[in-house]
Amino acid sequence: xxxxxxxxxxxxxxxxxxxxxxxxxxxxxxxxxxxxxxxxxxxxxxxxxxxxxxxxxxxxxxxxxxxxxxxxxxxxxxxxxxxxxxxxxxxxxxxxxxxxxxxxxxxxxxxxxxxxxxxxxxxxxxxxxxxxxxxxxxxxxxxxxxxxxxxxxxxxxxxxxxxxxxxxxxxxxxxxxxxxxxxxxxxxxxxxxxxxxxxxxxxxxxxxxxxxxxxxxxxxxxxxxxxxxxxxxxxxxxxxxxxxxxxxxxxxxxx
Numbered sequence: 702x703x704x705x706x707x708x709x710x711x712x713x714x715x716x717x718x719x720x721x722x723x724x725x726x727x728x729x730x731x732x733x734x735x736x737x738x739x740x741x742x743x744x745x746x747x748x749x750x751x752x753x754x755x756x757x758x759x760x761x762x763x764x765x766x767x768x769x770x771x772x773x774x775x776x777x778x779x780x781x782x783x784x785x786x787x788x789x790x791x792x793x794x795x796x797x798x799x800x801x802x803x804x805x806x807x808x809x810x811x812x813x814x815x816x817x818x819x820x821x822x823x824x825x826x827x828x829x830x831x832x833x834x835x836x837x838x839x840x841x842x843x844x845x846x847x848x849x850x851x852x853x854x855x856x857x858x859x860x861x862x863x864x865x866x867x868x869x870x871x872x873x874x875x876x877x878x879x880x881x882x883x884x885x886x887x888x889x890x891x892x893x894x895x896x897x898x899x900x901x902x903x904x905x906x907x908x909x910x911x912x913x914x915x916x917x918x919x920x921x922x923x924x925x926x927x928x929x930x931x932x933x934x935x936x937x938x939x940x941x942x943x944x945x946x947x948x949x950x951x952x953x954x955x956x
Contacts, residue, residue, distance in 0.1 A: 719755045720746065721763070721848045723855070732756055732766055732778040739776040742768075754778060759847065759855030761786045786853045789948045792899050794820040795941070796867060798906035800933055801830040807842055809934040814846035816941040817948075819854045822901070826864040828908035834860035864914045872899025874921035876910065877940070879930055881923035885940060888924065889947045896948065904937050 722742065726733040734742060734756075742748050750771055756764045756778065762785050766778035795818050800806040810821065823839070825832045836858060843856040861867065867874065875885075875894075888894050903910075903918070915923070926936055 717851075719851070721851050722754060722756045723759060723844060723848060724756050725758060727756075727758055727764070727780075730780050731769075732764060732780060734776040734778065736774050739771075740773050742776045743771045744773055748776075757847070757853045757855075759844075759853070761788060761853050763851075763853050784853075788819055788854045790817050790819045790854075792872075792896065793818060793944060793948065794822060794870070794872070794899060794901045795937065796822045796824060796901055796903040797937060798824060798826050798904060798933065799829045799831045799833070801907055803831065803835075805932070805934040806831075807839075809937040810839060811842055811846045812938045813941040814843055814852070814856050815850040816938075816945040817852065818941050818945075819852075819856045821856060821858045822861060822867065822870070823858065824861045824864050824867065826906055826914060827911045829906045836860060864910070865917050867901065867903065868917070868919050870899070870901060872901055872920070874901045874903055874918050875924050876903045876915055876918065876921050877905065877926055877936060878910075878915070878923040879925060881925040883922065883924045885924050885926055885943060889943060902940060902944075904933060904940075907933055 722734065722738050724732050724734050724738065726735070742754065748754065748768060748771060750768050752768050754766050754768060756766055758764070762783055764778075764780050765782035765784070766780050768776065769779050770777040795813055797806070797809065800809075813821070821839075823834065839858050843858060847853075847855055861869075877885075894900055903921075915921075926939060931939065
C-alpha cells in the first residue's frame with residue numbers, strides 16, 4: 702500500500718520518540734549495521750532480537766525494521782516498512798566561514814542540520830583566523846545531528862580554500878551584511894526567494910567579509926538578518942531557523 706501526505710513535517714507524529722540509526726549497507730529486505738552502530742545498539746542501548754528499530758540510509762529513506770541478529774559486532778535487521786522523504790532543502794546551501802572557535806563553528810553546523818539544512822560549503826576568507834578543513838570531523842557531526850533530529854538526508858559538506866571559489870557554483874548568492882536594506886524576513890514573507898534554483902546564503906567570519914570579497918561574488922545580493930549585530934554563529938543559526946519553516950513542507954511516501 703502506498704500513500705502520500707503533504708505538510709507531514711518530517712512525520713514527527715510517526716517518529717517523535719524513536720531512536721534513529723544509520724546504515725549504508727541495505728539490501729532489498731535486510732540491513733546490516735556497521736560495527737560501531739552494532740555495538741551501540743546491542744551494548745549501550747541493549748536492544749535484542751525481535752525489537753523494532755528505525756534506520757536511515759541518509760538518502761531520504763527511513764526504514765522500520767525488526768532485529769533478527771544482535772551481538773556486539775553485528776546487528777542484522779529485517780525491513781518491515783519504508784518511508785521515503787523529499788528533500789525540500791536541496792536548493793538551499795549555507796556557505797559558512799571557518800570561525801576562530803571550533804566549538805562555536807561546530808555548534809552552528811550542528812544546529813543548522815537539526816533545522817533541516819542539508820548542503821554546506823565551508824570556506825576560508827581574508828579575515829578567518831582558523832583555516833583549513835576538518836571534513837572527517839564535520840561529517841561525524843553531521844551524521845550525529847541527522848540522527849538526533851530524525852532526519853533522513855545526510856548533509857553534504859564541501860570545503861573551498863578561498864572565498865572567490867564560490868563563484869564556481871551556479872545559483873543566486875545572498876550575502877549577509879549588517880547595513881543591507883533588504884531583509885531576509887521580508888524576502889521569506891513575500892516569497893521572493895525562488896525555490897526552483899540554487900540559493901547560496903553566505904555568512905562572514907568574526908571580522909566580516911572584506912569589500913573586495915563582497916564585490917567579487919557574481920550574481921549576488923546583500924541582505925540583512927536583524928537590526929542588531931550578531932556573532933557569526935548566532936547569525937548562521939538564526940538564518941536557518943527563519944528559513945526552515947518556509948521550505949520544510951515535507952512529502953512522504955510510505956510503502
